[in-house]
Amino acid sequence: MDKVKQLPAEIKSIWRIRAAIGLVIVLLIAVPFFIWGLLAPAFMQPWLYGITLVIAIYGVLEFLFQLAIVPYHYKFWTYYIDDRQVELHHGFFFRKQIIIPIARVQNVTLIQGPIIRLKHLQKVKVVTAAGAEDIAGLKLEEADNLKELIMKLAKEARNDI
Amino acid sequence: MTSNAQHLHPVALLYFLFRDIINMIVPFVVTVIAVANVLPNVPILLLVVIVTILVLATSTIRFFRFTFQLKRDEIVVKHGIFVRHNDHVPYDRIQNITTDQWFFLKPFGVEKLEIETASHAEKSEVTLFAVPVELKDQLENLRNQGTTQESVPTESATSSGQTESASVDEKNDEQASNTYAITKKDLIKFALTSPAFLSGLLVVLAAYGKFEQAISDQMYEYLFKQASHLGILIVILLIVAVLLLFYIGSVLILINQYYNFKLVEKSNQFITTKGFFKTKKTTISFKRVQAVLVKQPLLRQWLNIATVQLVIISNSKQGDSEKDIIVMPVIIVGKVDSFLNQFFPSIPVQKVSPYQPSKWTYYYNLRNATLLTLANAIILIALLHFWPWLCVALVIIDIGFWYVPAILTMKRTKAQVLDENYLAIRNNRVMTKQLVLIPRETIQSAEKRQSIWLEKKGVASLTINLRSGTTNRKFNTNYQLEQDVDAVLNWYKAVN
Structure with a gap:
């Protein structure tokens, strides 16, 4: 055991699963705002839907970024x-x-x-x-x-x- | 050698009493006031008398329950009233022995003695509040007996790791003890040039920062008006007076702490003695020493004097710089080498050589300083452009704040391998110039950091991790030539 080794390839799927869990958590944070938007008076609705959207977009972008850097992480770890x-x-x-x-x-x-x-x-x-x-x-x-x-x-x- | 269980010196009774009173006084006063309010008929005096008797009784019991016993290879301490504690500390597990003696204990010939081990406890394992002064030597002897009997065969086996202690052993035979004592003049020099008052000031400023949030804007305006009435001169005078007060305070504290400072090297230990009101004696085994630090804060650079400290493993919870044991409060820079040769003969300190920093070291330090200065300056100008003079003054301070340390850092940073056992790191912390001499055995891990852009320039950074106190201590040299960093890493990786 004496050459430079990479982590086992399985670690990539673990990182992907982690990224997915991160996405789910972010989306879970967005859900209450959406429900609040459904119940809130009309003038507040655009704001609340806006917040929901921003959180969701952030979550998706973060997820995509994490997925994108998995190979990079793997290669250089x-x-x-x-x-x-x-x-x-x-x-x-x-x-x-x-x-x-x-x-x-x-x-x-x-x-x-x-x-x-x-x-x-x-x-x-x-x-x-x-x-x-x-x-x-x-x-x-x-x-x-x-x-x-x-x-x-x-x-x-x-x-x- | 086994002695009988002993009690502490009767003076300890006063100590217990004092501590119990301190613990009791606040709850007791609160209770009395509460009781007096609710039940005015209860005789308060009687209550006071009863509680006093109770406190006296617990302190006395505490005293009589507290015993210690020196057994053949461990010290046993028993204490506690309801919950009985039995602490067993084997002599060969003792790391540091510290004693301190308040001036009023001198006539009794007793002192407070603390024993530290490597355990993760936050305070010392054993605290004996008032024991005869001779006990310390007795303990040291018992401890040395244990180590010499057991470790002679192992020492030869691991001799490569123990070169320091071995070479000092030989030296011990020639010279009974290696001693340094501070002169009054040096002590005063040391106290006058210490930047400690600045840290005191920072604490006060931090407290003020919290307080500031509570002050309303109106209050601020009022103060500003008052200040403008007073005129800038008086405000400046006030600031100078506060600074001076802190400075004098810190000078007096330092003189008190380092009064009669003395360093003795004896049987693989350093023993430091110091203090005016409270004489503190610390014993550090060579094995605890992780690195030797030669420090020069700004004022001391101007006077061309330095301080020598030891980075050690201890259970002390103090801040980063205080926990480094000072073994040499002030020394002229030219004499540092001979001092180190006297007390640390294995360190090839004369090999620490002058050098010319690379141009990239200059470039990156200045670039970072420029970016930080610009960022701050933009915020300052955006917020304060209504007051041009204040703005200009703050920007000048801003420039000094980032550039001075950057310039000092780029000139002073260098990692150099001295020989197969020692590494020298020179760096700068804010304004303090440091030289750290590190034996290879105490480096816990080494880290090279580099970005792809730095790689093209052949530049890298090095971090050395040491153990200090109970935690990690990093020594950084940033933006060095990659070949220098690699040389250190290869040296570190080489066969032990």
Whole structure:
């Protein structure tokens, strides 16, 4: 496991599902205004329908934008793990490269929400004494391997805090 | 070595009493007033007497219930009236031992002693309110015994990570203890040149900002009229007087805090002693030290003096800059190197070399300052164009506010690898010039940031994450040559 890797392809559908959920939430916010518009006196109706429309359009645009950048996110979100360090890269226009030596890792947290569970992925949080970095999603076995590796190395190179 | 359970010095009784009274006084007064209103016949005096006896009794019980015991490898503290607490702290888990002694405790030969561990508690694990001064040394000895017995084999195994302590050990044999004590002159210099009064002023201004919302516009107009009557000169005088007051206050506080400052290096620890009314003694184990910081606020740059601080892990909840332990309040810039060599012999500080910033560093810092200045200036002009003079004055302040730090930043920012164990970061925080010397083992993670536009210019930014206090501390160097940033990352990635 020592070349630059991409997140599993399933993460793309997870990001799309998230974007869809975001759209539903925004639309849910718009609904009360619409209902209020139905019940309100005539002079208020254009305003309330207007607000509904603005919220809905915002929701749809945001959704489309999120969908559009999924491939970009995917392409430029890579990680690299060897027996010395965890390296994370993300972003294309604004790039970030983060290096965490495994000897500095305090603990690894595996997090699995309901959506990510559908695709049998796991979010991995690498925690150091000064903050934490996320790997958005890893296959279950990959996450376990990473955990094992870090546990093993942590035993060898104990960095006492 | 096991001693019997001991009580605190009887002076602690007064301490408990004082604390109980403080805790009780407000609810008690409120209750008395309420009772007096509702039931005028209740004899208030009797109530007061009863409560006083109760408080006295709880304080006394509290005192007698509070015991501590030095066992072979842990200290056990028992306290609590209804809920009994038993705190066990193994000696080898102790991180810092702090003592402070109010001047009125000196005649009794007692002091307050606090023990910190690495736990996530917000305050120290163990607080012994009044114990004999000798207890600290006793604890230190017990703690050192534990570490020398156990860690000798492991130390050789992890020697690469422990070079600092090892080399200091050798030094210890030659020199019994390495000491620095502040002179009166230096102390006064330190207090006079501290920018601390500005932070005090900021707190007051922030409070005023909240207060401001409550003031009505009418009130404002009235004040403005009054101010214009007074004339600009008096307003300026008033401002100067307030500034001066804060300044004098901060100078006195600092003199009180750092009176008789003394730094001692002994058996892998730094011990600092300071304070006039309250003598505070802090012990920092070398293992806690995350980085060494040489700081120069504006005034101290003009006088060519600097302050040396340590970034350490502690449970202290104080602000960013206060929690860095000062190990050297004032030193002439030319002597910093020899001071560091004396106390931190493993840091190759003489390798920190002068440099010429790249033109892109200049360009990006100035560009950002220009954009921010313009944005602010547009808002100012839009809002205040009815008062041209005020407008001009504010725009000038605006320009200074963004450009001065930007110019200082671009001249002072540099990340440099010193040797296989140390990294030097030079940067600027508002007006303060910083040199941070960081051992590789304490860098928790490193981060390179770059946009595609910066990549074309071969420019990147570097962030080093350290642990400081209970949280994260970032040291940034922005808009550096990409090759410099990559050099640091490669150095960091290299085999430990």
